[in-house]
Amino acid sequence: MTRILEAAVLGILTGGVYALMASGLTLIFGVMRIINVGHGALVILGAYLSFAVWHNLGLDPFLTLVITMPVMFGLGVVLQTIFIRPLKTDREALSVLVTYAIALGIEGLLGYFFTSNYVRLRTWYDTASFPVGSFYITYVYVFGFVLCLAILGGLFWMLYRTRFGGAIRATMLNRTAAQLIGVDVDRVSAIAFGIGMATAAAGGVVFGMTNAFNPGSHYDLISRLLTIIVLGGLGSLRGAVIAALVMLVTEDVTSAVTSPVWASFAFFVVLVLVLLVRPQGLYGVRVRDRL
Amino acid sequence: MTALKAAGLVVMFAVALALPALAPDPATTNIAVFTMMYVGLATAWNIMGGYTGYISLGHAGFFGFGSYALGLLLAHFAIAGGYSAFLFVPLAGLLTAVLAAGIGWFALRTRAATFVIVTIAFMFMVQLLAENLVGITGGGRGLSFPVPPWSGGDFNIPYYYAMLALATLGLAISWRIRFSKFGLGLLAIRDDEDKALAVGVPTRAFKLTAFIVSATLVGMIGAVYGYYVTYIYPQFVVDPLIGISMVLMVFLGGLGTLSGPILGAVILEPAQLWLAYHFGASRLYLVLYASVFLLVILLLPRGIIPSVSELITRWRAGAGDSKGAAGGAADPLPKAISP
Numbered sequence: 001m002t003r004i005l006e007a008a009v010l011g012i013l014t015g016g017v018y019a020l021m022a023s024g025l026t027l028i029f030g031v032m033r034i035i036n037v038g039h040g041a042l043v044i045l046g047a048y049l050s051f052a053v054w055h056n057l058g059l060d061p062f063l064t065l066v067i068t069m070p071v072m073f074g075l076g077v078v079l080q081t082i083f084i085r086p087l088k089t090d091r092e093a094l095s096v097l098v099t100y101a102i103a104l105g106i107e108g109l110l111g112y113f114f115t116s117n118y119v120r121l122r123t124w125y126d127t128a129s130f131p132v133g134s135f136y137i138t139y140v141y142v143f144g145f146v147l148c149l150a151i152l153g154g155l156f157w158m159l160y161r162t163r164f165g166g167a168i169r170a171t172m173l174n175r176t177a178a179q180l181i182g183v184d185v186d187r188v189s190a191i192a193f194g195i196g197m198a199t200a201a202a203g204g205v206v207f208g209m210t211n212a213f214n215p216g217s218h219y220d221l222i223s224r225l226l227t228i229i230v231l232g233g234l235g236s237l238r239g240a241v242i243a244a245l246v247m248l249v250t251e252d253v254t255s256a257v258t259s260p261v262w263a264s265f266a267f268f269v270v271l272v273l274v275l276l277v278r279p280q281g282l283y284g285v286r287v288r289d290r291l
Numbered sequence: 292m293t294a295l296k297a298a299g300l301v302v303m304f305a306v307a308l309a310l311p312a313l314a315p316d317p318a319t320t321n322i323a324v325f326t327m328m329y330v331g332l333a334t335a336w337n338i339m340g341g342y343t344g345y346i347s348l349g350h351a352g353f354f355g356f357g358s359y360a361l362g363l364l365l366a367h368f369a370i371a372g373g374y375s376a377f378l379f380v381p382l383a384g385l386l387t388a389v390l391a392a393g394i395g396w397f398a399l400r401t402r403a404a405t406f407v408i409v410t411i412a413f414m415f416m417v418q419l420l421a422e423n424l425v426g427i428t429g430g431g432r433g434l435s436f437p438v439p440p441w442s443g444g445d446f447n448i449p450y451y452y453a454m455l456a457l458a459t460l461g462l463a464i465s466w467r468i469r470f471s472k473f474g475l476g477l478l479a480i481r482d483d484e485d486k487a488l489a490v491g492v493p494t495r496a497f498k499l500t501a502f503i504v505s506a507t508l509v510g511m512i513g514a515v516y517g518y519y520v521t522y523i524y525p526q527f528v529v530d531p532l533i534g535i536s537m538v539l540m541v542f543l544g545g546l547g548t549l550s551g552p553i554l555g556a557v558i559l560e561p562a563q564l565w566l567a568y569h570f571g572a573s574r575l576y577l578v579l580y581a582s583v584f585l586l587v588i589l590l591l592p593r594g595i596i597p598s599v600s601e602l603i604t605r606w607r608a609g610a611g612d613s614k615g616a617a618g619g620a621a622d623p624l625p626k627a628i629s630p
Binding site for chain 1: 539
């Protein structure tokens, strides 16, 4: 029982990190109607950027975000402008190919600069732990959870309490109508992609502290993130957050009860079960017309 | 025009048949095997992705499944390496068809972007199962195929003809579908699924049939591939790169056209092998391949065949030939406009 409880707590803590990464992905989908297959690679890129700053400047990994988040934001705006904006027809299919190419390019460049050896961000708190009842929790999971919660809170505040957030939500709701009432949808799209990448940077640093990673780690990550946003309902931030928590708890509990090799499989089983009942995901809207 | 097309097809097929005699050195036939493999894969993928507009990124899952199916069948029946092993390829295809029926039944409940993601998840599921069911597949240790008796310079040739046979079969099926009522139904689904349903197209059955046909061909090609490389393991044979490559080839040639997938494969696969040969040692190979990828999509988003046939149409209209403008299998159909 303790083992299951421990797994559930760990699932919630890592679920928070996945919630942040998935909300960036679902935001990008909502605003641009594109599936960003490169999101996993962007998270790994964020992790490597933090790794480079941490390694060379000796900053605390969390502090590296002061540098990496603006850099990733800027890179996102540039990538969106060059590669995503020109796609006019058949956006959904072509965007998959384009973002896949971006993922491959990032994987290649990271492999060139950092080799394919596994690395990890190391700090004092990634091994130190504190007792909770009958088990121990490592500090890094708590810190990562708090950070992701804070950024998620900021994201929600921006979306629901600011004028620009209103423009983003209007674009998500109906691109053409938003354009008609004077929203600069191209600018909104570029900034939304930038925000998505900045959250990927934050997710990346926590991922890099809790996992060893190499340039090829993005495949595993993207399959999970995509599963999460489909479960939550494409384009729904609330759905992404809840789905991330549900999935990670399921995974960690499965891992504790059976064996770690079947943990990822539980992930996909939940996906199948939910889609059998609700093809549109938890918070999704049924697609009437082709998107 | 049709006589010209038929003649072109015959010439192309004759060249493909004679290729091992024309260029017998193993380096060339090796490239020919892989190119022919991708001609088949792209053609098969196009039957689902091109005609119905349902973009599957998970076909690498069927590819790997077919590969494992043949390997396990050969091991189970203790077949020695040789031509008889090829006889089990259709059986591997049959098993893939059964899997595709189950996956399709479930995945085709979703549409558009969700379908894309479900197929990606399916691919990783196959990879994970291949890795975890150690008792059956050998897990990470991999699976060996019986070693065929032919060797040396002629090693590639039986595989080349096997790939050619499957690619031809795929093309024949694709052609047959394209000019049938079933094919029209698929194209109607691509343009507007709800309207297609409303006018009486049995959309669910049609989509599922196209999905199974497409996956079965891919599974059989995967089976031959496994036999060719003689040793497979999960990450190698259920490779996302294989899944995305066939999609890119179809997009380069022309989505939903007959000759597009062939053209895309013949251009891209040798290019990919060339890049891998010259830059494969460093990770820059991936960067270069990604650049090719991006150039193709940004410069030719509609593919070569539709772009060229539009040019020809326009040129003819300009020359005052009023009758030649319409028709032709390669003509792209109007797509629904995104909101």
